[in-house]
Amino acid sequence: MPKPVVPEEARRRRRPTKNGAVLSERLIVETALRMLREHGSAGLTVRRLGTALGADPSTLYRYFSGIDDLTLAIGNMLVGRALACWEDTGDWRADLRDLGLRIHAAYLEHPQAAVLTASRVTGKGYEVAADETTLGLLRTAGFPDSEAVRIYHAFIDQSLAFAALDAASLALPAAARTADEEVWRATYARLPAATHPHIAATAHLLVARMNHSAYPTALEMLLDSASTRLAEVRRGDGGGDDGGRSGGSG
Incomplete structure (x- = not known):
């Protein structure tokens, strides 16, 4: 059973990650896009994504219920880029x-x-x-x-x-x-x-x-x-x- 996603107002992390970044949905999706470009779909895992963000992998479940939910967010962002301007x-x-x-x-x-x-x-x-x-x-x-x-x-x-x-x-x-x-x-x-x-x-x-x-x-x-x-x-x-x-x- 997928883990419940924490409502956005309650999941914002104020402390920066080890990489000095403050986590957000956009940052996670953009990092996932970079990982897909560099490693393909097989390289996109919660553990690897957490490492790339400098955050504990479990933190990602505050934003997405799992990799499939993240995949949908990636698709949505691509459409958003098409609509820009x-x-x-x-x-x-x-x-x-x-x-x-x-x-x-x-x-x-x-x-x-x-x-x-x-x-x-x-x-x-x-x-x-x-x-x-x-x-x-x-x-x-x-x-x-x-x-x-x-x-x-x-x-x-x-x-x-x-x-x-x-x-x-x-x-x-x-x-x-x-x-x-x-x-x-x-x-x-x-x-x-x-x-x-x-x-x-x-x-x-x-x-x-x-x-x-x-x-x-x-x-x-x-x-x-x-x-x-x-x-x-x-x-x-x-x-x-x-x-x-x-x-x-x-």
Whole structure:
């Protein structure tokens, strides 16, 4: 059974740790992020984290019920970094594109943490704010509620799926990542047109593109589809709403 987390007002430690730092949720999460970057998920334990903070490991249970609770907090912080300095310009498509690219980039800054957290639902503040923001952009643009939820679902899952995929590649040992990247040049680019005409015809393009993330392209395709659907809604084509009201006329 997980240990109960002490309420925030009662768990603040006023005395500094052996490292001279005053413990806080943010400090613990930031230290955990550094440990993940340096040692991977296997290196993140309560004991090691306590050592890195200069605190007794048991102290961490005043802030988190365990490593899984800490993992959720890490995911929440990554989303928070994506939201930092983001502004609503009133252009739903540009704003959604910017938000998606920020989420993707925030996760890729910490590949090991992204692999660990991209599939999780935290229910914490920054994640909830990102969900509210995304739904707000869509509903205010004029999407009926059922369409807004459908597009939101595709948008957030696409962002996190590509973050996890691209982060997994970045988290590989350098030699393995280089070997994977070289396959496009060493294997695909050398396939003969007689047996693989389509690969041979596009080999130079595959070599140029396939070692880069497809997320910007996939995101643009999603936005194209959403824009087309919004135009249909405004013309009264298709409908398909569940009776929910949209947030504005766009």
